[in-house]
Amino acid sequence: MKFNIRGENLTVTNAIGEYVEKKIGKLEKYFQEAPTSEVHVNLSVYNGQQRIEVTIPMQDLLLRAEEKHQDLYAAIDLVIDKLERQIRKYKTKVNRKVRQSGSPKYVFAEMERDFFVNNEEVEEDSLDIVRxxxxxxKPMDSEEAALQMDMLGHSFFVFRNAETGDTNVVYRRNDGRYGLIEPN
Known part of the structure; x- marks a missing residue:
C-alpha cells in the first residue's frame, strides 16, 4: 500500500507517520493480495479534538472511516477498529451470497470460517430494517427542504427538486452546515 498522509493544523512527524503506516499495514492480512491503491490519511486538530480520516479506494469497494478523540494515537487505533469491522462485515455479507469468480469475495484472504460464525459482531452488524x-x-428547492428538515428535527430530508424534477437529499453535516446530494 502507498500512503498519502496529510496534516491539517498539525505537523505529521516521522513517529506519527510510522505509527499510521504500521497500524494500517496490519489490514493487509484481510486481503489475498495487498491493495495497490493509495491510502489517503488526513490528520487534523480542531478545538482540541484530534481527528483522523482514512480512505482506501479499491476496485470493487471503498473503505472509509473517521474518528475523533482527545489523543491522536487513540483516534488512530479507533479508526483501525472501524475499518476492520467494515471489512469483516463486508466479507461476511459477500460470503452469504453466491458470487462468480472475480467478485469482491476474492479480494479478501480466506479466513477461518469459525471466526465469522462465532463472532458476535456479525449479529450486531447485520442489516435489520425495522421500519x-x-x-x-413535494417539489421544492433545497433551502425549503433544509427548513423542513430543521422543523422535523431530522438530520436529512428527501425531496423532489422543483427545478430539475430529480430526487435530492439535503443533510446536516458534522460541522453544522448543510449538504445536498444530487443524482448525476
Whole structure:
C-alpha cells in the first residue's frame, strides 16, 4: 500500500507517520493480495479534538472511516477498529451470497470460517430494517427542504427538486452546515 498522509493544523512527524503506516499495514492480512491503491490519511486538530480520516479506494469497494478523540494515537487505533469491522462485515455479507469468480469475495484472504460464525459482531452488524415509510415527494428547492428538515428535527430530508424534477437529499453535516446530494 502507498500512503498519502496529510496534516491539517498539525505537523505529521516521522513517529506519527510510522505509527499510521504500521497500524494500517496490519489490514493487509484481510486481503489475498495487498491493495495497490493509495491510502489517503488526513490528520487534523480542531478545538482540541484530534481527528483522523482514512480512505482506501479499491476496485470493487471503498473503505472509509473517521474518528475523533482527545489523543491522536487513540483516534488512530479507533479508526483501525472501524475499518476492520467494515471489512469483516463486508466479507461476511459477500460470503452469504453466491458470487462468480472475480467478485469482491476474492479480494479478501480466506479466513477461518469459525471466526465469522462465532463472532458476535456479525449479529450486531447485520442489516435489520425495522421500519418502512412511504410518502409523496413535494417539489421544492433545497433551502425549503433544509427548513423542513430543521422543523422535523431530522438530520436529512428527501425531496423532489422543483427545478430539475430529480430526487435530492439535503443533510446536516458534522460541522453544522448543510449538504445536498444530487443524482448525476
Amino acid at each position: 418502512t415509510k412511504r410518502f409523496d415527494l
